[in-house]
Amino acid sequence: MPELPEVETIRQYLNDVLPGLQVRQVLHLDSRMVKNGRLSSEEIARRLPGHMVKSLKRRGKFLFLEWDTKDHLLLHLGMSGRLIWVPENVPWVVHTHMVLDFGGHHLRLIDPRRFGRIGWMASGEDLVPHLGIEPLSHDLTAPRLIQRLAGRTAPIKSLLLNQGIVAGLGNIYVDEALFRAKIRPDRPGGSLTETDAKRLTRAIRAVLKQAIEHRGTSFSDYVDALGHPGQNQDYLRVYGRNQGPCSVCGEVIVTQVIQGRTAHYCEHCQR
Ligand SMILES: [Zn+2]
Numbered sequence: 001m002p003e004l005p006e007v008e009t010i011r012q013y014l015n016d017v018l019p020g021l022q023v024r025q026v027l028h029l030d031s032r033m034v035k036n037g038r039l040s041s042e043e044i045a046r047r048l049p050g051h052m053v054k055s056l057k058r059r060g061k062f063l064f065l066e067w068d069t070k071d072h073l074l075l076h077l078g079m080s081g082r083l084i085w086v087p088e089n090v091p092w093v094v095h096t097h098m099v100l101d102f103g104g105h106h107l108r109l110i111d112p113r114r115f116g117r118i119g120w121m122a123s124g125e126d127l128v129p130h131l132g133i134e135p136l137s138h139d140l141t142a143p144r145l146i147q148r149l150a151g152r153t154a155p156i157k158s159l160l161l162n163q164g165i166v167a168g169l170g171n172i173y174v175d176e177a178l179f180r181a182k183i184r185p186d187r188p189g190g191s192l193t194e195t196d197a198k199r200l201t202r203a204i205r206a207v208l209k210q211a212i213e214h215r216g217t218s219f220s221d222y223v224d225a226l227g228h229p230g231q232n233q234d235y236l237r238v239y240g241r242n243q244g245p246c247s248v249c250g251e252v253i254v255t256q257v258i259q260g261r262t263a264h265y266c267e268h269c270q271r
Contacts, residue, residue: 004168005211036119060167078115157185
């Protein structure tokens with residue numbers, strides 16, 4: 001699933017090419033993908049032509065195309081979504097759910113599992129008010145994290161996945177951050193000390209920044225806006241490394257299913 005670094009990699013590329021370009025026509029917008037906001041797919045398709053992209057923003061795993069009208073098109077890539085920028089003559093593949101024609105090039109959303117979403121957000125509207133702290137902003141501090149985890153008995157792995165405490169983390173980067181912070185994934189969130197929280201905030205930032213530098217992690221579906229896989233899978237320390245040696249102590253990396261999600265960790269290093 002694309003997590004924050006993958007979405008950010010796509011955002012950075014598209015933010016170099018899209019601003020200043022105008023939508024000629026909306027060639028396709030699957031109504032089943034429009035799950036957020038008040039406008040239907042037909043209304044969105046009617047509004048977009050003639051409008052120019054101002055910038056691309058990101059919040060957690062959500063992408064926003066900001067238009068000259070200050071309205072935003074919200075995009076979420078779900079489990080298997082790809083957002084690609086291609087010359088118009090590239091044939092459409094199956095599961096293409098959105099095609100915006102910018103004259104010569106298309107912005108296409110391809111999503112085989114259809115867990116992604118599209119929505120229209122009017123200027124000033126907030127369709128993602130439930131999202132937690134933005135991890136690469138100054139808002140992620142140990143005291144704030146401790147405050148949000150206080151009294152929580154759920155495992156820290158699950159709390160970090162739920163987007164309402166910290167936004168943008170999925171299975172891969174939660175496992176990697178907990179490993180670097182030396183925290184067991186099944187620890188109750190409320191049991192984290194201030195020292196744990198300091199290590200965890202530093203670890204979250206470090207794993208996300210490293211992954212963005214390597215243009216995201218490609219295990220199965222993820223590709224960037226040009227269709228290229230990322231390289232960060234070569235730098236992961238625990239995720240997908242089960243039965244392999246821990247890079248710190250040499251013990252075997254184990255897995256445990258925690259509230260339906262598999263956690264990868266080192267029993268020796270993480271407490
Ligand atoms: Zn270890």
